[in-house]
Structures are given as structure tokens and as C-alpha cells.
């Protein structure tokens with residue numbers, strides 16, 4: 747099991763689209779950045795990369811690189827998710843908190859949650875989206891995002907097969923083996939007898 751944490755902030759700039767959690771939120775200002783400025787997706791990318799010790803968003807997508815100018819930050823999340831999977835992990839859940847003066851996020855939280863679930867290919871019930879105003883912090887000109895993710899190790903092929911085998915009741919296993927032996931055109935050189943312990947065979 748692994749935990750990942752990401753944090754990011756971007757400054758508001760008037761007259762540009764506001765992207766938050768992969769959706770466009772109607773507002774008079776957006777978040778300035780080399781990419782689309784999606785502070786929530788940047789924090790999520792860092793949380794995913796951090797969980798598998800794979801560096802940070804700046805390492806993989808340098809802000810000076812022209813190919814990321816105006817880029818959809820969903821691409822960063824998808825690339826980080828691939829790193830997570832390649833490392834042998836799957837996402838159990840994520841949680842997030844946005845801190846911004848305006849706009850109010852409550853009207854858009856469900857849509858953001860749905861988009862995050864889609865990007866991460868997990869259930870919406872595993873995606874937390876929360877927002878607060880920056881009481882006394884003096885960060886009214888910026889949006890801040892905090893994200894945590896929990897990863898669990900993906901079962902390997904052999905482990906999955908073993909779990910399935912263990913879940914099959916012994917009488918059913920006995921019957922399958924008997925039928926297979928009876929229907930086989932190859933006569934077994936040695937007769938096998940099943941013991942009561944799951945999945946074990948013993949020579950007679």
C-alpha cells in the first residue's frame with residue numbers, strides 16, 4: 747500500500763478560462779500557467795507520482811517546454827496514472843481540498859468528481875472533492891489544491907489465479923478433475939487422488 751500527496755497553487759488572471767479538476771468552471775478569471783493552469787489536476791499528478799517515488803510534475807512536464815503550452819492537464823494525470831500502473835499499483839481512492847475565495851465550488855463539485863473518476867478510471871465513490879475559502883490566509887488572488895491518493899498493489903497474474911482457485915469449493919475441484927481425466931484421450935500414467943486440502947494432489 748502507498749500514499750501520495752500533492753499540492754499546487756496558481757494565480758487568478760482575468761479573461762482566461764477557469765479549469766478545475768478537468769472541467770471548465772464559468773468565472774470572469776482563470777488560473778494562469780504554462781499549461782491550462784488546472785491547479786487540482788496538477789496536485790493530483792504530483793500525488794500520483796509521489797506515491798510511486800517517480801519525481802514530480804515539473805520533472806516530467808517542464809514548464810518551459812513548448813509542447814505543454816496551454817496543454818490539457820488531464821494528459822499529466824494520465825501519464826502519472828501510467829507510472830502508477832507500471833509500478834504495479836492501482837488507486838484505492840483519492841481526496842482533495844480546494845482553497846479559493848471564488849467561485850463557489852459546491853455547484854460544480856459533482857461534475858469535477860465525475861471527471862476525476864473518469865480520468866483515474868475509478869468509482870465516483872472513491873473521489874473526494876471539497877472546497878474552502880482562504881479565511882485569514884491572504885491568498886484571495888490564488889487557487890490552492892491539496893490532494894492525497896491511496897494506492898494498493900495490483901495482484902499479479904499467478905496471485906489472481908490462486909485466489910480464484912482457493913475460492914472454489916473442494917468437491918467442485920474434485921468433480922472438475924474427475925471429468926477432465928475421464929474425458930481425456932490421454933490415459934494418465936499415474937492415477938491421482940485428491941486430498942481434502944484445497945488444490946493439492948497426492949499420488950496413490
Ligand code: MG
Pocket residue numbers: 754755756779783784785788
Ligand atoms: Mg501547477
